[in-house]
Amino acid sequence: MKKIVLLLLIGSVIGNDSFGQEDLPKDFSVLKVGKRVVVSWTHNFPSVKMISVQRSYDSSRYFQSIGAPPDPNLKDNGVSDPNPPNDSMYYRVYVLLEGSRYVMTKAKRPMVDTSGVEIPADVNTNNNPPPNTASFLPAGFTQSRYIFMTPDRYIRVELPMDSRKYDIKFFTESYQPLFELKGVKEKRFKLDRSYFYKAGYVNFELYADGKILEKYKLFLPKDF
Template identity: 55%
Template structure:
């Protein structure tokens, strides 16, 4: 079986680079429904950790609400769906190899005027569980909330943050086995497109503790 390569993802990766600022600056938007999106870019080397922090005060009492599993990603973001209000202060904490770190200035969210809110639906209940707008899908097709195709044409996987062991088996539309992922450690990541050689539907089975919890499919558009 060939080795599976995938990119880790917590929160979201945006295709609209103009909507993001480069660290130590960053963007923070109100996207409706009490939700807030924090987005950024960076060109840092030897980066060890990126955490998002929130407070009711612009200078003090910040608490970490999320830490990204792969801080090396140059474009990334975090969706906060549990803030007491959409007028909280946000900042980003960055740690480098060797113990050096920086903390950005704090910001309050501004109203989304870039269209970024169009990438979200209103059904999310917890941080980072964000389903992207899927207007490239066939009419009537409903994506899985666990394994789905995002607007950047990658297959994203978003699993519950619990103690169960998760496995995924992928099949061609005709039912031929393609590959499988066993005992998945990460809960938010996207699969490299090279493992899906053709466009169309890819079937999958999702298991938790060796029990199937979903049998569904993802749709890969022609330009995938």
């Protein structure tokens, strides 16, 4: 499965040296999930001292840090905002590099609209395992090709690249509702582990244009 990476957006670069296009951090996504907001990104810097997610009521001023990932050098990462004051907050990603240099993305508000290019989509009927199936999974358990756990313990979502409207519902092992993603815009993103409260199986239902595309489950290991 090819991993599709989003294009680059940079708000500003400040420091003694400039960076080539290949070094810029990838575009980040801001996704509203229930009452929470999930900010995720991909970068290709060889060495990062710190990454933090900042939030403000204003698009250009008064930003304050709301969280930082434990390991900033992970190429794919994210931070969740569990208690945003409202749905219109602005978010940006601050990256501190060696030599006191840093970059900041442009500010974004949470997005929920759908978009995409019309491409015929494959329907997953056999739950073919993604290429990152790992030893932390129970023997015999095969992950979904659409929603699965990665070796760095994040839940990865990879939807067909078409124009259909996608919704995802998550449930506990006993099928009690956890949260729902409606009108998912991003086709490639990950969910912060804080959305899932304990280890074990998590059931999910994936809908395309209101029709069930996949009904399956995730497995979250004890060290999740």
